Amino acid sequence: MTTFLQASDRAESTKTMHAGYARVWIIPVLGDVRLDQLNVNDINRLILTMKADGRADATRRNCYTTLRIALDDAVVNGLLATNPVHRVKQPKVTRHEARFLRPDEVPALIAAAATLRYGPILSFILGTGLRRGEALALTWAHIDLDQGTARVNGSLVRRNGHLLVSTPKTAASRRSVALSPAMVALLQRWRTAQAAERLVAGNLWHDDGGGPRAGYVFTTAFGGPVEPQNVLRTVQLAATAAGLPDVTVHALRHTYATTALLNGVPLKVVSSNLGHASIQITADTYGHVTDAAAQAAAAAVAEALGL
Structure with a gap:
């Protein structure tokens, strides 16, 4: 994943973000699962682990995206036949009305x-x-x-x-x-x-x-x-x-x-x-x-x- 990520044309900030999610969450939770044995339950386990740790909706969604992109790359490289992340519903993010200043403020x-x-x-x-x-x-x-x-x-x-x-x-x-x-x-x-x-x-x-x-x-x-x-x-x-x-x-x-x-x-x-x-x-x-x-x-x- 590291090699393919660095070789991609994604923005440097995006690469840093994906690398961070992989290092902090994906590898610690799923690192002992063989790539060809990774399934929907494993992906749900990752999301539930993050939820139990109090991670925000947006953080769980971003980590999901990182894993999806990584496994899409694995499919492109012939390491996987299909990407199991696509069978897991993307975590929802509750949108909050953005704070803005009133004209008098x-x-x-x-x-x-x-x-x-x-x-x-x-x-x-x-x-x-x-x-x-x-x-x-x-x-x-x-x-x-x-x-x-x-x-x-x-x-x-x-x-x-x-x-x-x-x-x-x-x-x-x-x-x-x-x-x-x-x-x-x-x-x-x-x-x-x-x-x-x-x-x-x-x-x-x-x-x-x-x-x-x-x-x-x-x-x-x-x-x-x-x-x-x-x-x-x-x-x-x-x-x-x-x-x-x-x-x-x-x-x-x-x-x-x-x-x-x-x-x-x-x-x-x-x-x-x-x-x-x-x-x-x-x-x-x-x-x-x-x-x-x-x-x-x-x-x-x-x-x-x-x-």
């Missing part, structure tokens, strides 16, 4: 983050819907302030002790996102501040040797990439100061999507901006919002037609 969070170094990143995610890693992976070469666009080409992640930019998981994740005038102004202010920091840092400034246009948009005081965990800490500090419970970095992305849908932005546009692999993912995640938007649209059409 956003100014409080932004005000609380105003004195924090990475506060502008929170505003940028709120205004674009980008994932945290996508925002941190942007370089100035990806930004066109005149046209008001940002090209998303990867995600900044910490792997094996190093910060690196991973390739997008899907083609939809590699996209161009429109920047509002407010976001363009935010980036202009940040670039001006960054230029001043660059002068102060002198030869200690880090930009991978490519000059200002090649450097990251959001950086440390010395031009290096921003540790993703520091953005999480910024959200936590700002949310606590503003008295807002349960606010995560992902809640900012949800806020963007929810606000867009409630204000009449088409579902397809929101899905594209979020980088979802399909419009169905967006519809499933924001079903409660799209229902409300549909009701508002119906009312607006009736009013416009004088009905």
Whole structure:
């Protein structure tokens, strides 16, 4: 499995995830079962073992997926005739409504983050819907302030002790996102501040040797990439100061999507901006919002037609 996984064209983050499930769960529980003797009962035993250990629905489902993919590879390699995982029902995941900020909560969070170094990143995610890693992976070469666009080409992640930019998981994740005038102004202010920091840092400034246009948009005081965990800490500090419970970095992305849908932005546009692999993912995640938007649209059409 290890050799075939590493040789595959799956994203590095996906390989790491599958390897983790294999190491922590699949091998310890099923490692003593011969491949040709693996059956439905063994697979159910794995899922029940994880459930007994208190693993979340999504974790059990992900492990199921890892095993299914591994055994699919075994079939391709002629090690198995059929994949027994396909005869086991995929674990269900109970979906919970995503936390998002109400319009009256956003100014409080932004005000609380105003004195924090990475506060502008929170505003940028709120205004674009980008994932945290996508925002941190942007370089100035990806930004066109005149046209008001940002090209998303990867995600900044910490792997094996190093910060690196991973390739997008899907083609939809590699996209161009429109920047509002407010976001363009935010980036202009940040670039001006960054230029001043660059002068102060002198030869200690880090930009991978490519000059200002090649450097990251959001950086440390010395031009290096921003540790993703520091953005999480910024959200936590700002949310606590503003008295807002349960606010995560992902809640900012949800806020963007929810606000867009409630204000009449088409579902397809929101899905594209979020980088979802399909419009169905967006519809499933924001079903409660799209229902409300549909009701508002119906009312607006009736009013416009004088009905």
